[in-house]
Amino acid sequence: MVLDPAVELRNVTTIYSGENRPAIRNISLEINAGDYVLVTGPNGSGKTTLLETILGILKPVSGIVKVFGHDMVRSPYKARMMCSYLPQDFMKKPDEPFKVREIVAMGLASKRALGRLSRDDWKRVDEVLKLLGIDKLSDRPIGRLSGGQQQKVFLARALSRDPKLLLLDEPFSSLDDDSRRFVADLLYKLNRKGMTIVLVSHAPPKIAGLTMRVRLVDGCIAGVERCSS
Amino acid sequence: MHSWCGEMFLLTVLSASIIAGSLCGISGVLIARLRLSTLVFAIAHAALFGAAIGLFLNIDPLYTAMMLAILSSVIIGPLSDATGVPSDTLAMVMFSTYNALTFIFIFLSPGPTLAAEKVGGILWGSILAVTRTYLAVLAILAYLYALVLALLWNRFQSILFDRRLAEAEGVNTRLYVYLLTILSGVAISVSLKIVGGFLVFSLLYIPAACGFTAENIKRMILLSALIGGTSGSAGVILSFILNLPVGACIVVTATVIFIAVSIYAYIKRKQKTVF
Numbered sequence: 001m002v003l004d005p006a007v008e009l010r011n012v013t014t015i016y017s018g019e020n021r022p023a024i025r026n027i028s029l030e031i032n033a034g035d036y037v038l039v040t041g042p043n044g045s046g047k048t049t050l051l052e053t054i055l056g057i058l059k060p061v062s063g064i065v066k067v068f069g070h071d072m073v074r075s076p077y078k079a080r081m082m083c084s085y086l087p088q089d090f091m092k093k094p095d096e097p098f099k100v101r102e103i104v105a106m107g108l109a110s111k112r113a114l115g116r117l118s119r120d121d122w123k124r125v126d127e128v129l130k131l132l133g134i135d136k137l138s139d140r141p142i143g144r145l146s147g148g149q150q151q152k153v154f155l156a157r158a159l160s161r162d163p164k165l166l167l168l169d170e171p172f173s174s175l176d177d178d179s180r181r182f183v184a185d186l187l188y189k190l191n192r193k194g195m196t197i198v199l200v201s202h203a204p205p206k207i208a209g210l211t212m213r214v215r216l217v218d219g220c221i222a223g224v225e226r227c228s229s
Numbered sequence: 230m231h232s233w234c235g236e237m238f239l240l241t242v243l244s245a246s247i248i249a250g251s252l253c254g255i256s257g258v259l260i261a262r263l264r265l266s267t268l269v270f271a272i273a274h275a276a277l278f279g280a281a282i283g284l285f286l287n288i289d290p291l292y293t294a295m296m297l298a299i300l301s302s303v304i305i306g307p308l309s310d311a312t313g314v315p316s317d318t319l320a321m322v323m324f325s326t327y328n329a330l331t332f333i334f335i336f337l338s339p340g341p342t343l344a345a346e347k348v349g350g351i352l353w354g355s356i357l358a359v360t361r362t363y364l365a366v367l368a369i370l371a372y373l374y375a376l377v378l379a380l381l382w383n384r385f386q387s388i389l390f391d392r393r394l395a396e397a398e399g400v401n402t403r404l405y406v407y408l409l410t411i412l413s414g415v416a417i418s419v420s421l422k423i424v425g426g427f428l429v430f431s432l433l434y435i436p437a438a439c440g441f442t443a444e445n446i447k448r449m450i451l452l453s454a455l456i457g458g459t460s461g462s463a464g465v466i467l468s469f470i471l472n473l474p475v476g477a478c479i480v481v482t483a484t485v486i487f488i489a490v491s492i493y494a495y496i497k498r499k500q501k502t503v504f
Contacts, residue, residue, distance in 0.1 A: 055397050080399035087394060097445045098390050106387040110398040115383025141444065161398070 004069030006165050006196040007031040007054055012063030014046075014053045023049040025219045027063070031198065033164070036191040036209050039200045041216035047200040048088055050216065051167050054198070055085060067165065081111055084158035088169040088200075090150055096143035100153050103142055104129060107157035128160045131186075147174035155183065159190075166190070168199045180205045239469065242359045242423075246461030246479065248367045249423050250432060252374060252416035254457025257437030258450050259409055262389045268305060269413050270430065271320035274327040275301035276418040277426035280351040281334035290351055291363065294421055298414030301327075306407060331426075354425030354476030356465060367419050374412055381405065389446060423461070425476040432457060435483040442494040456486050 012027045024046040031037055039047050052058040053065060056076030065072040070079035084107065092098075105125045109115040117125075129135040132152045142150055151174045158166060168187075172180045188209040191197050199207070215223040260269045279297030283290030301323065309316040335351075350358050378385065387395040388402050396402045417429055424432050440453030464479025471478070 052397075057393065057397055077399050077401060080397060083397070083399075085394065085397040087397075096390075097443070097449060098386075099445065102386070103390060106383070106390060106395070107398060109383040110387055110395060110400045112383075114380055115387070117383065 003033060004066070005030045006033045006035065006068060007198065008064070008066040009054070010064040012053060012060045012065055014049055014058050014060045016049075016058075022061075022219055023058075024053065024216075027221055029214065029221065029224070031196065031212070033068075033196050034191070034194055035196055035198075035211045036187075036207075037198045037212040037214060038204060038207060038210050039198065039214045039216060040202060040204065041222070043202060045216040046219040047202070047216055048169055049219075051085070051169055051198065051200055055080060055083060055167065082164040084161045084163035084166050086151075086154050086158045086166075086168045086171050088173070090154045091147060092143045092150065094143040096141060098142055099138070100134065100140055100142055100145070101125060101129065101138040103153055104157045104160050108160045111161055124162075125160055128156045131159070132156045133182075148176060148179060151175060152179070163195065165196045165198070168197065170201055171199065172201060172205055184208070239465075241361055241364050242356045242465050243462050245359045245364045245367055246423055246465045246475075247458040248364075248371045248461075249416075249420040250436070250457035250459070250461025250479070251454040252371055252457070253420050253424075253429070253432040254436035254440065254453035254455070255374070255378070255450055256413040256416045257433040257435075257457070258440045258446075258453045259385075259389070260413055260433065261437050261441070262446075263392070263406060263409065265406070265410060265413075266434075267317040267320045268410060269417070269433070271305065271324040271327065272298050272301045272410065272414040273417045273426070273429055273433075274324045274331070276414065276421055276429075277351060278327040278331045278334070279418070280421055280426065281331040281338070284338040284351065285334045287339060291366065291419065291422060294351075294418040295415055298418045299411055302407065302410040302414040305410075306403065350425075351421060352425050352427050353474050354421070354423045354428065354479075356423065356468065356475045358422045363422060370415055370419055374416065377408065377412065381408075385409065386446065423465075423475060424479055425474075428476040428480045431480040431483060432460065435480070435487050436460065439487050439490040442490055456483065456490070460486060 009027050009029045012024065013022045014024050015022045027050065039050060041047050049058060053060055054067060056065065056072035059073055067079040068082060072079060105117060105122065108121050108125060109117055112121065126135065129138060132155060134149060134152050134156060137145060137149060142153055145153065155171060171183060175183060184205055184207050187197055191209055210227045212227060213225045214221060260266055276294040276298040279294035280290035283293035305316055305320060305323065309319050384400055384405055387400060388405055392402050420429050420432060436453040436457035439456045440449040443449045443452045460479050460483035464482040465475055467482060468475040468478040
């Protein structure tokens with residue numbers, strides 16, 4: 001039996017509405033289940049567009065996008081249930097009324113029927129908060145936290161879902177050095193347990209365990225390098 | 230006997246105004262969080278147009294208002310997708326069209342043109358239109374509204390927090406937003422009878438503005454519902470005492486409450502800054 005790749009892009013071009021120039025052009029890429037991929041490139045090279053096209057949030061004008069065999073243009077929802085996404089623009093305003101524990105629980109709720117959470121689900125939420133060292137912030141409104149703390153909350157939300165595919169957009173951007181090392185180590189361990197990770201960063205710290213590096217320049221793939229472990 | 234009938238009528242009107250005010254208060258917070266104000270503005274005018282059709286056809290405007298509001302809630306999104314026109318712009322096109330059609334249908338409706346009681350009933354509200362059947366419809370709709378919100382709260386909450394992230398996590402946000410838009414449309418339609426088409430937005434946004442002074446989303450919704458209900462009931466009593474249009478009295482009451490809440494929130498904020 002041949003398993004579907006985690007991500008399959010074939011000749012994908014995505015253009016933002018109102019723009020003439022494609023944000024990514026003719027991208028073909030295959031990411032296997034269990035891969036740990038680092039996507040690099042300068043600002044505006046199409047890294048975020050690539051992630052959001054993989055998730056089907058942005059619809060390509062041409063080409064095929066599949067996640068675990070699901071066509072992300074026609075039927076994205078089933079595949080998205082298996083994914084988690086950490087967006088780049090995560091910062092919330094100071095008057096944001098939602099609290100940390102609620103926000104992390106929302107990630108898990110979207111995988112449950114009618115969004116109902118069981119006692120075990122709440123236990124999972126608390127475990128992830130503790131894992132990332134933000135359990136003491138549980139009852140704080142997210143808008144009152146620092147950028148680094150907010151980024152950890154969103155990472156906790158992504159991890160609470162126990163995804164098969166984890167898509168991270170600049171996950172180290174607001175973290176201090178210790179937190180960067182901790183998160184990099186955590187991602188390495190999660191990947192070793194079988195989680196497929198696609199990580200976008202224009203200036204990544206030292207990352208262990210990568211299986212593939214993709215370099216984007218001007219919306220095109222400038223290089224793909226398979227890494228030996 | 231007359232006094233008993235009068236008390237029953239007042240009780241019916243008060244109950245209806247509390248329910249309608251609370252429904253509008255809840256909708257106001259949800260609409261503002263989702264930045265759907267323009268869309269709902271158009272839907273409210275669709276309801277007004279529906280009420281005018283009701284006058285023209287000589288049937289209860291409540292039902293035609295509700296039909297038009299629901300129809301508009303359902304078509305604006307797909308129409309925007311099909312035409313490529315942003316939904317806000319499309320909503321404004323629909324708003325002006327509905328306004329024009331409202332005046333045409335009021336003009337064409339049977340009886341003297343622009344008769345005060347028929348025009349007034351839909352434009353600035355009337356307690357005389359509040360019947361026990363209307364109260365029953367209102368109570369059923371309020372129950373359904375609360376049931377949908379309670380059942381799907383976790384989904385709605387995720388969308389209210391960050392719609393794009395909810396979509397990325399597999400929530401069909403468009404479906405849930407349509408549902409909220411329809412619920413808001415229904416809340417507006419049923420409130421038209423009491424508050425009227427010109428003032429219904431005030432009952433949507435003034436309680437919501439008060440609600441936003443609360444610190445979490447559930448309290449925001451509850452506070453907004455409470456202030457909507459209080460404004461409704463106090464406005465009705467004021468209207469009885471002063472013999473003034475009920476819709477205007479409700480909105481003036483809501484504004485007074487808003488001023489009081491704003492002053493309280495300001496003092497509270499200042500105290501927090503000092504200590």
